[in-house]
Amino acid sequence: MSLPEKTVERLSEYRRTLLDCLNQGKSHIFSHELAALLHNTAVQVRRDMMLMGFTSMQRKGYAIKELIEAIGELIDTSEGLNVAVIGVGNLGRAITGYFQGKRSKLNIVATFDIDPEKIGRMIAGVKCYSLDDFPKLVGDLQISIAILTVPPEHARNIADFVASSGIKGIQNFTTAPLNMPPHVYLEEYDMITSLEKIAYFVKNHQG
Amino acid sequence: MSLPEKTVERLSEYRRTLLDCLNQGKSHIFSHELAALLHNTAVQVRRDMMLMGFTSMQRKGYAIKELIEAIGELIDTSEGLNVAVIGVGNLGRAITGYFQGKRSKLNIVATFDIDPEKIGRMIAGVKCYSLDDFPKLVGDLQISIAILTVPPEHARNIADFVASSGIKGIQNFTTAPLNMPPHVYLEEYDMITSLEKIAYFVKNHQG
DNA sequence: GATGTAATGTTATATTAATAACAATGTTTA
DNA sequence: TAAACATTGTTATTAATATAACATTACATC
Incomplete structure (x- = not known):
């Protein structure tokens, strides 16, 4: 029924790249062209297109405008999605500005x-x-996603509080691992872990 | 020869959690205890221990201090690793402070x-x-990892420049996908993609 | 000392994701 | 119009990861 996580991630990246192409006046794009602009393969692109049920114009490639719209229909909601940043430290401020x-x-x-x-x-x-x-x-502003950038020692409590207020998704930027009820989609990103992982592979020098 | 990526990520998380345990005076920990503190399973913990070749004290659980050290031997280098932040915008500043x-x-x-x-x-x-x-x-300060937080339109050029200076690993926080030579370990994190992924799964409400 | 038990280390299976293989289709070119 | 070609959509294979199954061990208790 629903698309694989990795495919969804790539669709988001495709869309951004495709918008650039559109601005440059291109109207169609081949799978290998799109693949070259990102860092993956033509097969991967075609497979993702297949999974989302999007087909190309024979021999002309994929219609860029239509593809952007098709991705939008999957990811966006017509009314848009409102997001809140919890914790206005350096990171929270940076993300808000970003x-x-x-x-x-x-x-x-x-x-x-x-x-x-x-x-x-x-x-x-x-x-x-x-x-x-x-x-x-949450009700007044129709907030459905919360970005958590609070000190790690408060992360659990605040996340529970936030989740119980009817939030649908949480992006956790703190180092505290969270446990959310199944109706809240949780995405965690841990900068320190990410950097330590780089350190490991740099040390064991294999690119 | 080298550990799976996902295992390395978890080792980093284990270590941080284990440091807390140590500070609380614990000396040993069972696989299911450690699993409960993070959000995974006892089997996963035991499998990771196996992969890194670490064994427990029979019936007492894993020796916390030794485990922290063992993880350190895998991830850390004795001299430490020096990191540079490229691009001092809001995000670069936030990361540096963080x-x-x-x-x-x-x-x-x-x-x-x-x-x-x-x-x-x-x-x-x-x-x-x-x-x-x-x-x-890079030479003077022994920098081996670069964190990229520049505007996306300059990301490619700067990344190439940085990579050609002898850097071993890059953490790319820009939305521009990069193509690095094989000797540079590349890790990409795209906030917008991450949030759009949440949006997709929130919309198709399956947690 | 025999029995039950809690926890481990490891092998086996299932799930997910990426890559490869290839037939089908329409375009170009001769 | 036939042959060669480029590109697709899809099925098949491989690789990576997570989960489950289970025999083994050592301790506790009777």
Whole structure:
């Protein structure tokens, strides 16, 4: 029924690359061309197209505009998806700024913190609210995804609190591993682990 | 010969959790205890232990101190590994600050930018150099890993430049997909893709 | 000392993902 | 119009990863 995780990741990357192509005036693209722009193979591209049920124009390649739309239909929701950043430290601030104006269908609509100094301020154009008001604002602002950038020692509690407020997905940037109920889609990214992994493979020098 | 990627990732996570346990006065830990602290299973833990060739004290569980050291021998180098952050935007700054004093064997020793305003300044205690000086400083400061946080339109060129200076590993935080020679270990993390993936699975509500 | 038990290390199976193989189709070129 | 070619969609194979199954060990208890 639903697509493999890795395929979804690639679709997101395809779309971004395809938008560039469209801006350059291209209307169609071959599987091997798209593959070359990313770092994978033509077979992989074709297989992903097959999995999402998208077919090319024979001998002309894939119609770029249509493909972008097809990917959008899978990933985007018509109304767009609203995102909150929990924890306005350096990382939270950086992420909020990073996303501003990047993607139209994924909007960071609020940030949250417990520090009275920060509450009420604007962070890269987005207002910072008290974490206490989160449950109410989830409804008011239609927030469905939370990005967690709090100190690791508070991550579990805050994640549980956030999850119980009706959030559908959490992106965890803290080093604390979380345990979420099955109705919350959890994605974790651990910078330190990521770097230590590089260190291991650098040490055992195999690229 | 070398461990599977996923196992290496988990070893990094095990170690961090084990350090907490050690600080709490524990000396041994069972596979199911460690599994409960992270979000995986006892079998997975035992299999990882097997793969790294670490055995427990019969009936007492794994010796925490020894296990931490064993993981260290795999991941760390005795001299430590020096890391550079390329691109001192919000994200670069956040990452630099984030790592300060976190892990003793992975040190961010320099940041680089092309903006004359930033060059010479200190970023979270780390000096910012001109990117032009990178090849020289790689040798002087023994840098082996580069974290890339530059604007996506410059990512490819800068990555090639950085790779040709003798870097062994790159962590790419830009949205531009990179193509590196085989002797450079490349790890990519794309925040937007990550969030769009969450959006997809939230939309197709299956946790 | 025999029996039950808790935990391990390892082999076997299932799942997921990537790669390869190849027939089908339409285009070009002779 | 026939032959060669480029490109696709799909099935088949391989590789990587996670999960399950299970024999083994040593300790505790009777």
